[in-house]
Structure formats: C-alpha cells, structure tokens
Amino acid sequence: xxxxxxxxxxxxxxxxxxxxxxxxxxxxxxxxxxxxxxxxxxxxxxxxxxxxxxxxxxxxxxxxxxxxxxxxxxxxxxxxxxxxxxxxxxxxxxxxxxxxxxxxxxxxxxxxxxxxxxxxxxxxxxxxxxxxxxxxxxxxxxxxxxxxxxxxxxxxxxxxxxxxxxxxxxxxxxxxxxxxxxxxxxxxxxxxxxxxxxxxxxxxxxxxxxxxxxxxxxxxxxxxxxxxxxxxxxxxxxxxxxxxxxxxxxxxxxxxxxxxxxxxxxxxxxxxxxxxxxxxxxxxxxxxxxxxxxxxxxxxxxxxxxxxxxxxxxxxxxxxxxxxxxxxxx
Ligand code: ASN
Ligand code: ZN
Ligand code: CA
Numbered sequence: 001x002x003x004x005x006x007x008x009x010x011x012x013x014x015x016x017x018x019x020x021x022x023x024x025x026x027x028x029x030x031x032x033x034x035x036x037x038x039x040x041x042x043x044x045x046x047x048x049x050x051x052x053x054x055x056x057x058x059x060x061x062x063x064x065x066x067x068x069x070x071x072x073x074x075x076x077x078x079x080x081x082x083x084x085x086x087x088x089x090x091x092x093x094x095x096x097x098x099x100x101x102x103x104x105x106x107x108x109x110x111x112x113x114x115x116x117x118x119x120x121x122x123x124x125x126x127x128x129x130x131x132x133x134x135x136x137x138x139x140x141x142x143x144x145x146x147x148x149x150x151x152x153x154x155x156x157x158x159x160x161x162x163x164x165x166x167x168x169x170x171x172x173x174x175x176x177x178x179x180x181x182x183x184x185x186x187x188x189x190x191x192x193x194x195x196x197x198x199x200x201x202x203x204x205x206x207x208x209x210x211x212x213x214x215x216x217x218x219x220x221x222x223x224x225x226x227x228x229x230x231x232x233x234x235x236x237x238x239x240x241x242x243x244x245x246x247x248x249x250x251x252x253x254x255x256x257x258x259x260x261x262x263x264x265x266x267x268x269x270x271x272x273x274x275x276x277x278x279x280x281x282x283x284x285x286x287x288x289x290x291x292x293x294x295x296x297x298x299x300x301x302x303x304x305x306x307x308x309x310x311x312x313x314x315x316x317x318x319x320x321x322x323x324x325x326x327x328x329x330x
Contacts, residue, residue: 002026005034010061010074014140014198016188018078022059029059031070031077036084037095037102041073044109046129051106066129069108072137076105076127079144079180086145086176086183087152090275091282096123096151103151107139114138118147120154133201140198141189145180146173157289164294166231167219171238172285174207179278190255193243209243210252210259212236221264221328222295237295237327244269245323246277263326272319280305280320299324 008022008029023032031054032040042051054061054073062071080103087093094100106126113128116138125147127138150173153159159169174195182191189198194205205215212218218236219226226234240261247254248271249263263269271277280302287308288301302320310316324330 003034006059008056008059008061010078011064011071012062012074012078012139013064013066013071013137014075014189015078015184015186016064018074018186020061020074020077021081022061024059027057029056030054031056031061031073033077033081033102036081037100039077039080039084039102039104041077041080041105041107043069043073044106044126046108046111048110066137072127072129072139073105073107075137075139076107076125076144079139079141080105080125080148082141082184082186083145083148083180086180090179090183090278091286093152096148097155103148105139107137116143116147118150120151123151130199136199136201138199140196141181141184141186142174142177142195142197143199144177146177146195149173149176152176153285156286157293158291159289159293160291161231163227164234165292167226167229167234167236168238168289168293168295168298170231170235171242172281174209174235174239175242175278175281178209179274182274192255192257193247193259194257207232207235207239209239210247210261212239220262223328227294237329238298240264241299241323241327241329242277242281244326245272245280245319246274247271249326261326264328265325265330267322267326269319269322269326270315272316276310276316279309280316283309295324295329299329 004024006024008020011017021033021035023030044051062074112131159165193209196206208214213220218233249269283305284301306317306320
C-alpha cells in the first residue's frame with residue numbers, strides 16, 4: 001500500500017500525551033516517523049530476538065499504563081524524535097550519523113531487563129522493561145538522549161569506552177541526554193541535571209551532575225586514578241565540569257530542583273547557561289576530541305571550541321577554564 005506521513009498522538013508512561021509523526025499504510029498506521037529518517041519502534045515481546053512492528057488502527061498510541069504494550073513505545077518514539085530535533089535545531093546535525101538516516105528502537109526487550117543500550121552495529125536502541133522492583137521501563141528522555149549520544153560520539157570523536165576517554169564518552173551522553181530533556185520542555189519530565197530520575201522505582205536518579213559524588217560512587221574531582229573507575233563513575237568529572245560551566249558553583253535552583261555544586265579548587269564559577277555550554281562541548285566533541293582524549297585534553301578541546309565560538313577574551317572562554325579547574329582538571 002502507498003505510505004503517507006500523518007499526525008498521530010500517543011500517551012506514554014513518562015511523557016504524558018504527545019504528538020507523534022507516524023505512517024499510514026493502507027487502513028493501518030505504523031509507529032514510523034518519515035520526518036526523521038523513518039525512525040521506528042518495534043516490540044520485542046519480552047524476547048531477545050525477532051521483534052514485530054507496532055501497528056494501530058486509529059493512530060492513537062498507548063494509554064499511559066504499562067498494561068498497554070504501546071505505552072512505552074510512545075516514550076521511546078518520542079525520545080528519539082526529541083533527540084533528532086535537539087541535534088538538528090541546535091547544531092544542524094541531521095540524525096545520529098548526521099546524514100539524515102534514521103535509527104530504530106526495540107522495546108520490551110527480554111524479561112525484567114535492567115538497562116537501555118545503543119548499538120552501533122544495528123544502529124538501534126534497546127530498552128528493557130526493568131524488573132519492576134528497582135527499575136521501571138528504561139524509556140525516558142534523558143536515557144534516550146544519553147544512548148543516542150553514544151551513536152553521535154561514535155560517529156565523531158570516537159572516544160574509546162575505557163579509561164578517561166570512556167568516562168568522557170559517558171559524560172557526553174549524560175550531558176546531551178540532559179540537554180535533550182531541557183529541549184523537550186515536556187511538562188511531565190522537565191529539564192534537570194539528574195540522570196535517570198524517571199526510571200527508578202525510588203525516584204532517586206542514577207547520577208547527579210552538580211555533585212557526582214552524591215551517588216556514592218562517581219568522581220566529583222579529577223585524580224590520577226580516575227581512569228580506573230567504571231566509565232559510569234569516571235564520567236563524574238566531565239559532568240561536574242559541565243554543570244559548573246552551565247549553571248555555576250554553589251547553590252542554585254532550576255525548574256524547582258535545588259542543586260549544590262562544590263568546586264574542587266576552591267574557586268567560584270559563574271555559569272554561562274545550557275545553550276553556550278552545550279555549544280562549546282558539542283564543538284569540542286565533533287571538532288577537537290579523538291578516540292584517546294583524556295580529561296586534560298578535554299579541557300584543551302573545549303577551550304579551543306570556546307575560542308572559536310566566542311574568542312579567547314570572552315566570559316565564555318574564562319568560564320570554561322574555571323569550570324574544568326573546578327572539577328580538578330587544570
Ligand atoms: N545503559 C548503559 C550506558 O549507556 C549501557 C552500557 O553500559 N553501555 O551507559
Ligand atoms: Zn552510556
Ligand atoms: Ca534527567
């Protein structure tokens with residue numbers, strides 16, 4: 001049958017009721033977005049192989065409850081659309097690879113699976129349903145932005161996933177996942193500097209960008225042994241530097257959430273806002289960083305980016321230097 005781009009609507013578990021761009025094929029609708037590289041979502045039906053396409057008779061997807069299999073597909077499909085729009089509207093990047101090609105989501109993967117992953121080989125996202133005790137299903141805006149940013153990093157700097165470059169890779173995913181959450185401006189999931197706050201049953205985030213050590217494992221300040229940590233903990237140094245750059249040191253409230261970001265060197269940092277901070281980090285990631293970039297080199301890469309964008313005499317350049325010093329990277 002001939003395929004048409006149509007306006008659908010859906011109600012997710014985390015995002016509430018949202019607009020979705022979908023595909024009409026004959027008398028049925030598919031969860032496939034022709035405006036964003038034909039990105040689609042499939043149902044793994046709690047198995048690990050062979051998913052099935054989501055189809056629908058009335059183009060109204062999910063109902064906000066987890067007993068409806070489409071509900072979490074709405075969160076996943078919305079997450080990829082918002083991530084696409086963030087990168088395109090902000091940096092002119094068309095899709096994860098930057099070439100207009102779409103990806104796809106696999107939801108209801110496995111049984112009680114406590115993770116979400118990006119794969120460069122399938123160019124796809126996989127979401128577990130969580131075990132229901134510690135984790136809800138993993139489809140939330142910051143997780144979607146985090147995972148797809150792994151694809152962006154892979155196609156640009158190519159940061160290896162171990163040691164300090166691995167921590168930096170993880171940090172880039174936390175940073176841009178957070179930027180996607182702010183960009184989306186979704187009333188049910190407003191922007192914050194917390195990672196994964198929607199996917200835990202307790203409501204506690206997995207990670208805190210203002211003070212990464214709050215999770216009990218992540219590094220707040222650089223040290224010569226930080227590269228020995230798991231990459232999800234060594235990411236703390238980069239997350240802390242980004243928070244200091246965007247928001248600043250000390251106490252701040254954003255969208256009703258209170259933060260307190262200590263600086264490692266005792267200096268104080270005045271934030272330059274998400275837009276300028278993200279512009280500096282994106283240019284550093286896509287222009288200056290390479291597979292082996294460590295934290296000292298990340299500082300230099302962002303300073304080069306800040307110089308290109310704002311000049312070496314700018315407040316943005318000075319804040320970039322102060323932010324890394326505040327995370328112990330001098
Ligand atoms: N959800 C994890 C992450 O993106 C999967 C992994 O360990 N790579 O960091
Ligand atoms: Zn990750
Ligand atoms: Ca968040």
